[in-house]
Amino acid sequence: MKFLAAIFSRQGFVILLLSAVLAACTVVVDDGPGPRPRPPRPEPQYCSKQYEPVCARRGGDRQTFANACLADRAGYRIVRD
Template structure:
């Protein structure tokens, strides 16, 4: 009975009101475990040469290996280098691994390639003989 009297007193009502207010302001959100999206910048790729043709949207590009394509956000569509649209032209281009970076453009996008051969093999137009 004494507890009931304290709760109805002026101090008891204020304490009860503040407790309810505090409880109403406390929100716990638990979305549970979520898979982390891959971070392309932290993915390690080997330097093996196993060329693949990969696509992202309407853009097709040849990569030295599937890991590099995945890291760039492309999906591998076939082994080997990408062929030009009609499939009627010479064989695949083989480029050296020299590092002489060039800046190339295609469809309004600019990209740095390790060398001019790789830029041309991917059907990009070279605009500068240094990185973009």
């Protein structure tokens, strides 16, 4: 009986010690806020064929477009003088 008590007490202590060591080594990984949402796909922009000429500027370049939609689509800003 003493033999069994000695084995169980040593094993119990070793198991308790190993459990404590493993619990201390647990790693928690934080994935952060999650994946970023994808930017919206640029949808094709269709401009009408209305002729309402506008002057537009991009940097130092000035150009005349048939309408404001075409100027905006080309990346120009409409000049309003």
